Amino acid sequence: MSEAMMDFNDSPEQANYRMQCRSWLAEALTDFDGRRPHFPDFDVPEVMAAARAWQSRKAAAGYAAISSPRGYGGGGGSRIEQEIFDQEERASPAPFTDVFDIGLGMALPTMAAFATPEQKSALLPPLIAGRDIWCQLFSEPSCGSDLAAVRTRAIRDGTDWILDGQKIWTSYAQHADYGLILTRSNPDVPKHKGLTCFFIDMRAPGVEVRPIVQMAGIAEYNEVFFTGVRVPDAQRLGEVDGGWSVALSTLMHERTLGGAGKVRGLTIADIIEGARKLQIGDVPALADGAVRERIADWWIDMEGIRLNYYRALTLLTRGETPGPEFSAGKLMSGRQVQEMAAFMLDLSGPSAIDIGDDSDSAGLAMEWLMAARRRLAGGADEIMKNILAERVLGLPVEPRLDKDIPFRDLF
Amino acid sequence: MSEAMMDFNDSPEQANYRMQCRSWLAEALTDFDGRRPHFPDFDVPEVMAAARAWQSRKAAAGYAAISSPRGYGGGGGSRIEQEIFDQEERASPAPFTDVFDIGLGMALPTMAAFATPEQKSALLPPLIAGRDIWCQLFSEPSCGSDLAAVRTRAIRDGTDWILDGQKIWTSYAQHADYGLILTRSNPDVPKHKGLTCFFIDMRAPGVEVRPIVQMAGIAEYNEVFFTGVRVPDAQRLGEVDGGWSVALSTLMHERTLGGAGKVRGLTIADIIEGARKLQIGDVPALADGAVRERIADWWIDMEGIRLNYYRALTLLTRGETPGPEFSAGKLMSGRQVQEMAAFMLDLSGPSAIDIGDDSDSAGLAMEWLMAARRRLAGGADEIMKNILAERVLGLPVEPRLDKDIPFRDLF
Amino acid sequence: MNFELSPEQEMLREMLQRFMTEKCGRDVVRAIVDGQDEWAAELWNAMQQLGLLGIGIDEILGGTGGCLMEVCLVAEALGHGLAPVPFVPTALVSQIIARFGNEHQRERLLPGIIAGGVRTTIAAIDGQFADGTISGTAPIALDGAIADIALLATNTHLVIVPLDGPHVTRTPIGSVDRTRSIARLSLAAAPADALPDAALDWWQDAAAVLSGFEQLGGTERVIAMTRTHVLERRSFGRAIGSYQAVKHRLVDMHIKALIARAHAYHGAWALMTDAPERRLAAAGARVAASEAYRFSAREGLQLHGAMGTSWEHDAHLHLRRAEMLGLVWGGSRIWKERVVVQLEQAHV
Amino acid sequence: MNFELSPEQEMLREMLQRFMTEKCGRDVVRAIVDGQDEWAAELWNAMQQLGLLGIGIDEILGGTGGCLMEVCLVAEALGHGLAPVPFVPTALVSQIIARFGNEHQRERLLPGIIAGGVRTTIAAIDGQFADGTISGTAPIALDGAIADIALLATNTHLVIVPLDGPHVTRTPIGSVDRTRSIARLSLAAAPADALPDAALDWWQDAAAVLSGFEQLGGTERVIAMTRTHVLERRSFGRAIGSYQAVKHRLVDMHIKALIARAHAYHGAWALMTDAPERRLAAAGARVAASEAYRFSAREGLQLHGAMGTSWEHDAHLHLRRAEMLGLVWGGSRIWKERVVVQLEQAHV
Secondary structure, X not given: OOOOOOEOOOOHHHHHHHHHHHHHHHHHHHHOOOOOOOOOOOOOHHHHHXXXXXXXXXXXXXXXXXXXXXXXXXXXXXXXXHHHHHHXXXXXXXXXXXXXXXXXXXXXXXXXHHOOHHHHHHHHXXXXXXXXXXXXXXXXXXXXXXXXXXXXXXXXXXXXXXXXXXXXXXXXXXXXOEEEEEEEXXXXXXXXXXXXXXXXXXXXXXXXXXXXXXXXXXXOEEEXXXXXXXXXXXXXXXXXXXXXXXXXXXXXXXXXXXXXXXXXXXXXXXXXXXXXXXXXXXXXHHHXXXXXXXXXXXXHHHHHHHHHHHHHHHHHHOOOOOOHHHHHHHHHHHHHHHHHHXXXXXXXXHHHHEOOOOOOOHHHHHHHHHHHHHOOOOOOHHHHHHXXXXXXXXXXXXXXXXXXXXXXXXX | OOOOOOEOOOOHHHHHHHHHHHXXXXXXHHHOOOOOOOOOOOOOHHHHXXXXXXXXXXHHOOOOOOXXXXXXXXXXXXXXXXXXXXXXXXXXXXXXXXXXXXXXXXXXXXXXXXXXXXXXXXXXXXXXXXOOOEEEEOOEOOEOOOHHHOOOEEEEEOOEEEEEEEXXXXXXXXXXOEEEEEEEOOOOOEHHHOEEEEEXXXXXXXXXXXXXXXXXXXXXXXXXXXXXXXXXXXXXXXXXXXXXXXXXXXXXXXXXXXXOOOOOXXXXXXXXXXXXXXXXXXXXXXXXXXXXXXXXXXXXXXXXXXXXXXXXXXXXXXXXXXXXXXXXHHHHHHHHHHXXXXXXXXXXXXXXXXXXXXXXXXXXXXXXXXXXXXXXXXXXXXXXXXXXXXXXXXXXXXXOOOOOOEHHHOO | OEOOOOHHHHHHHHHHHHHHHHHOOHHHXXXXXXXXXOOOHHXXXXXXXXXXXXXXXXXXXXXXXXXXXXXXXXXXXXXXXXXXXXXXXXXXXXXXXXXXXOHHHHHHHHHHHHOOOOOEEEEEOEEEEEOOEEEEEEEEEOXXXXXXXXXXXXXXXXXXXXXXXXXXXXXXXXXXXXXXXXXXXXXXXXXXXXXXXXXXXXXXXXXXHHHHHHHHHHHHHHHHHHHHHHHHOEEXXXXXXXXXXXXXXXXXXXXXXXXXXXXXXXXXXXXXXOOOOXXXXXXXXXXXXXXXXXXXXXXXXXXXXXXXXXXXXXXXXXXXXXXXXXXXXXXXXXXXXXXXXXXXXXXX | OEOOOOHHHHHHHHHHHHHHHHXXXXXXXXXXXXXXXXXXXHHHHHHHHHOHHHEOOOHHHOOOEOOHHHHHHHHHHHHHOOOOOOHHHXXXXXXXXXXXOOHHHHHHHHHHHHXXXXXXXXXXXXXXXXXXXXXXXXEEEOOHHHOOEEEEEOOOOEEXXXXXXXXXXXXXXXXXXXXXXXXXXXXXXXXXXXXXXXXXXXXXXXXXXXXXXXXXXXXXXXXXXXXXXXXXXXXXXXXXXXXXXXXXXXXXXHHHHHHHHHHHHHHHXXXXXXXXXXXHHHHHHHHHHHHHHHHHHHHHHHHOHHHHHEOOOOHHHHHHHHHHHHHHOOOHHHXXXXXXXHHHXXXX
16 A cells, blocks of 8 residues: 555544643533533623633633644644644533634634734733733625625724724624724725725724614624714725725634634434434334435535545645635535425424423424524625635626726616 | 315316317227337337327317317317326327427417417417427527527618527427517616517528437427528518517416426336336335435425326416416426425436336436426526525525626627 | 416505505514514404405305415515515415314314414424324424414324413524524423314415515515615716616516516416415425515615615614514425425436 | 645546547547447556556555555546446456455466456446355446456345356446447356455446546546637637536536536545445435536537537537436436435434
């Protein structure tokens, strides 16, 4: 056999690191009772407290932001070590820490690329340690998928900027200490060319956050209103009117590898277990060909996404950057969880109408209701397909009527 | 019960007509041995001879073009009578007469609407009686779905026009006596406004027909080349430069009700019979849940299309015109036959690789290979969806870059 | 061949649309969703005043006349408006009693139903009927929390049970569809009155068809609201309804609605005429309507973008209603199986 | 974690692409399709000269060296080029013999295969092996019309059978895929030589994976040709590749290819390492690759418009090849069942 053979197993160093993670997790989690809600609602004080405590504990042990430099409070490790820890953590009953995901996944790399050394030293350690929560203020009511159409104005005033406008669908803004914001600094040039990015203090005067209750009854998103909010020019990220490339780099972090290894929720094991218990007529649902074929189809896709994620990790290990083709995972997983949950509800029959807190279907129904969000957040299915078509397959963009027209003439 | 109740049954007059059709068919078909190929290949002389003989026999008895006026050789009956006869004929082993479909379905109504009384008297009786075969010369190599982009030139020369250019995908042109043709009469106006329609003699000097062999090995389509073909202005249909509205009316006949009641090919009964014979492991395929669920899904769609066709017929009976929403049948059926045939091949396993003439899978494979044509001929799936979206749901057309530009500047 | 609504039925449909626009606005539905009211009693009263609770019942029996098709059109209009009223169970019960009940049962029950004072539920029960009493549990009784009378189906009997006695316990459940008050019914030797066996065979088919129309109404509403949204919402300088991904998805929704409507009409016709293919037609109506409403609600929500996922938007009310109706008489796997069993018998 | 091709393997892939472009042009394939030649003997000879017939076989045994992954890459390149050569059956046989055969079997067979003079088929047979002879019928033997040797699998044995004797009748069949010479083999007490039982367990998994790579190559070819077409073809003033219906369909094809590739690599890895999940990984590779190729061939043909339905266009050659490969080791229903059986065992 050739030396250049594929290897799914950990290298000796990696195996060692995995054991280290596993035993640390086992010990660190003796404090927790392991009971978690189906989905974390960070408006519940205990859920938030558990998240902060856990994030801080990880940071103290070097397991928060493992692949970030130690100087900022990171672990100074590799991307593969990060993945090994994530795998082990996902397999454990650790408290949910989703409220830090935007900070760690998007704000951290964006700040690392565009902020000053002083800003990084001041802001990144509390971000990593779970003391500060960050949000991303891009979407607006009038622009969903078309981010370059944001209208929130930024007007220069001496060494400051004055911000006025409205953002929407801002995850966890009600808890956030800081935010990354995309603004319209110049309406007299085409829409992609008049944008500027900043980081802002979410407690600054003039910032008002109003939570949006979602269909599943949880408020993860918010509307955020800006009325004469003063932001020092020192908090600008990137060039004046150069915000589009900052936003693109932030979004790239959101989308690359999105969903591939990180999907929480229904698994094939859950489906098999559920189908063992349910009956169709007199036989277990698991004996029914229609159920079995779907299990195979879903496994093919989920396992394919998982294996594909290993291809991406291999590239990272080799120092290469995985391309946008790996964002297919996000596209596939939202739809699939939606399908699986709907199928299991249907298979359960009338009793699945009861989704009260103590019912058998409560968890399944929550997956089903939250799946719609997965298909929309971080790029709707349709937008993800456009991105794959244009960036991976090189197909032409739609005819654009708005590209060379000054922003102020578009409406 | 209300008097206004729905009724699927024939009225007494209709039941009477149906019995009359049925007994006429039984008698008329005693001559035929009832053996038919899976698909008719009209290049085979016996197949063509049987088609002509049968069409002529129907015409003599008033069963060809039942709903056309008697003056032209039609039956002088109603649209419902036509449908009743068609149903009975489809249930019989009558010879295939597809080679007359373009003539009866598209040329006949177009000529009836746009030709002179003399032309109708001269041309429609032999069309109806199966002596003349008609074809429709619209598509060109450079324009598939975009018919208004035809380039075949028509240049006025006294009381004649001179035609030069090329058509493609012309069904049965190799057998045709006459054709309807869409030409570019004025390249200096936007593309929809410079078209003119004619009917032409396919035996005229300068007309050359080259059959295109299809993937299934049959040649139904042709390329047709026009080199200085002289056509009298008297054969013009509609206004000079007004050909687009003539073409649209022709296409409306093609698409309205297309596929709804007329689909030949695999039926649910075929699938059930096939699944009874095949095994999955040790059990009949018909006992497998995956097979059963597909049968239900296919039946829902096929039966829905059939029932919907009855809604359209009811409108016709009431003197109303069914809208484009009834063209959904064509969209559904091509894809469905393709799926059903592919599924049955897969279920048959390796032995289905053998599709030789005497094999068990020969017929199934022919359905499968011909299904691709169904999804493309008479409007590709994608175009049918556009039509439904725009004409039925009133959604906006795509941005058009070519609409107000003179045709000659488009290329 | 007559497979379309009659002009009179078309008029009824238009009248019902106007009625719903007027009497079942957003505030009516939201009052139930947000827990202020248990059901839309005012709407029910208005329906009673219009004679809609007696529709499809012979005038001799105190009804408004008309046939089952008209009952179906009421169900369609209520589905379109997400109406929080127990019409389908109540109409099912009145149709069953008018059709199968004895004179005593008709006289005892129909006047109250037609007058609006008696609301009913109908459900399968895991239990036994013997010696004039029934015991057992019906885990899901549609509109059961506000019903006065239940028709309950054991494997062998369809029985009438008043719900006001001491032998009945009802527990409201946390339903996926918050517009309807669904309850679990537990009965301990509750007095019950049996209907003829033929009714037991008929009720599921009738439930499938009537709910099918309710689902169809919901489907059409979702298509209409999605269409309005994609015409108004702009992205990258164009209405999003001009993008093929959006257009073609709406066409898929539209075709499913078209197919569901054809099956629903067929099911109603088969019930009315007691056609030999009644079971097949009813199963077709149920499967097609469940698929159309669930698909349209899911994809309609998707086409509304993030806004569609908020509590304040009605998209999720349809998603929830579609799921409840898709489950209440049994999921699609069961009903597809009924289709295939019928097809097997037809193609022996 | 190392789940990508090595730089050497990437180089091999590029070399194979160039080789195929040069040696397996349209004329080579069309000569077989139109019946002028039975198979592409010249291409086979060129492959032999490059050492491709000995790839994955240890140099001690006369092979070119390299591992099974390299064999898979050859299969992928041949699938991409619709190559009319019996590589997959031949490589399967040489791999099986190198891996499971005794010294005598290796010495008798491997040199001939590696030298290009011995071609093989491998197939399931409905028949019996006893006393050194085999009787029965293999209805579908891939490349069986041009093979010299067959490996035939009964329920209990995997045996080597020379096809040149008087005990063997072979009948070419009218295959859906006209680029490969498939035959029915009938054997009447033909001399046969058994392989160890472990080979019987291994061969189907190996066939699934090797064919999976062939399917993957075909999938990528269809995607590439469809992409080129939709970039060139214009309709309503735009390249049709700018319409979302077209773009998103190509993305669907691309994602299926991506998933099939991941499973194919996994299957190859599991075969090479004899991983405990070998059966699951092989079934995953087969199901994903069959689906990717069939879907892409069907929808790629559709996106080519009417032109794609003509005999002269290559779209149908892929449709046919995809179907043949999807059927040859058993249809998808069977292999999905293998997936589920494995999953059930993993999640008891």
